[in-house]
Amino acid sequence: MTVRCQYRPMSTTLPQTQEPRFAGLLEEARALQPRTTALRRTIHRHPEQGLDLPVTQAAVLAELADLPLAVTTGRGLSSVVAVLEGARPGPTVLLRGDMDALPLQEDTGLDYASEVDGTMHACGHDTHVAMLASAARLLSARRDELAGRVVFMFQPGEEGQHGARIMLDEGLLDAAGPRVGKALAIHITSTLRSGVITCRPGPIMASADTFHVTVTGRGGHGGMPHDAIDPIPPTAAMVGALQTMVARKISVHEPAVVTVAHLKAGTTTNIIPETALMEGTIRTLSEATRALVHKEIRQVCEHVAAAHGCTAEVTVVPGYPVTVNDDTVGPHVLDLATATIGQSYSEPMLDPLMGAEDFSYILNQVPGAMAFLGACPPTVDLATAEANHSNRVLFDDTAMEHGVTLYAAFALDALR
Structure with a gap:
């Protein structure tokens, strides 16, 4: 899976100006990074495939246990749906993180490599879970700023088992009461510079x-x-x-x-x-x-x-189905990345990918977007980096700071 986007020179500085509602957001995500990384590596060591992910589900529930969330679990799959009620009435937004791994023997040599023979988080779903859990923690601390509610969707069965469709059938969009009105998913990729957010309007995956x-x-x-x-x-x-x-x-x-x-x-x-x-x-x-x-x-x-x-x-x-970003929400994701992370980390995606995603089921019903987060480790040549689904793929943990920031910014922006 190779993502092509418009290149901008890298910057290590924070955005020069931030809107008040985003002030300190990136720094808060960085403060959570040890926790984000620890959860990611725990899940990476114990990957599970398909719709039944009891170990992963338990890790998510433990991570969310001390937060002010209304949590439910799936009936036909090991999903977790957590709802954060804001301080004031308003709309509902959904943030998705998929949880399942691939049927692959890991050969990365990492000290936190998979301990399950023939199963590996080679598509980075372990990072998605960790970023979403930390976004829930960050947004819980900012609950007083939210006018509405956030639905955190921890989803099994993305790798071909139609997990999102099953969660929809189980009432996902109405889990918070008022129906979800906007949605975001972030997918990590090893073939983009670490920390870069890329997105586009219209079709983004096949x-x-x-x-x-x-x-x-x-x-x-x-x-x-x-x-x-x-x-x-x-x-x-x-x-x-x-x-x-x-x-x-x-x-x-x-x-x-x-x-x-x-x-x-x-x-x-x-x-x-x-x-x-x-x-x-x-x-x-x-x-x-x-x-x-x-x-x-x-x-x-x-x-x-x-x-x-x-x-x-x-x-x-x-x-x-085709994964189609909303014509307004897709470009706005890049605006949010620029406002919170910096322009050098916000890059328009040139071409759709011919891979597929079951977040498409969500976007068929709700305006929203899927965005990609680059995570090529700085020690790896971007031109020869192993791609997602490789038994040797590597993801830079520090990129997750930007994913947590974008998830939180999306909710804060929609629920202001």
Whole structure:
């Protein structure tokens, strides 16, 4: 996952002018940094996958226990929802931090590396949890400044299990009473300079669907293909035909990716199999293009198979929708970063990512934004830094100060 943004020279100074409601915010986040780092490393040592994260949930509950929050846990997953009531009436904002890890063996050599075989926080969700917990602590101390309420969303199951959708079904947006009116998620990335916040309006991450094609012919002897109907040639032809479909059916102004990632057929060298399997991923940045690609994949595969005397069974499995930032909230996130952290750490994101996020379910219902936080360690060359999802990825802990600051600034700004 490589994030491209507009480069600005680095500065180590605080913003020269701060609005009164943001005064001292970055310094308060820095004061919490030992606590933020300790929680992050605890969770990093004990990663959990999927929707059931009892150890992570317990760590979050313990961290929030002394704060003035109304806390509930999920029924169908190990989520934590904490509500902070402000001193005065007002709207409701939501801040999200995902909690789950990946099926990966860690090879970083860190002294707080994963102690769970085959599971690693390689996407930085441990930092998201720690930043959100510290933002809850910071905002609790500033409760008298809030006109409204903050919903802190600690979410399992982002890595493909639709955890956000399940939390929505369990009443997340109404957890505080008055419905959530604005939302923010921050995602850390190892491929940006540490501490940089980047965001954009409109699509910021792609939809992600999978396709599965079974081509059926008639098996036979490898030396006598004329007595069989070989499913392998049409399957091979589909690989190229799908790329031609993208180039000729999809507008060049509407990005679409169709990647064939898995082919399987046969058992040995002298047998023509009866079936062949092809699978892959579909990524788009608009729902209209998404629907068109789904339709065209079916048409291409069925017709290519028919041309070879075979049949094709095509299944498209919908995944996460396009993640679309609000046209106003997206740019305003950068304004908040400039006001609290400094202009050199606030960089417009040039291009959407073709990765996917289930925060898209939230943004389909609530105006809001996803932002990225750079965390490439200063000892690592940015050009060769291991990316998110690598077994060797590293994140700079100090970047979390900026994440905590942005979470808090977003709430303070919305609830003034």
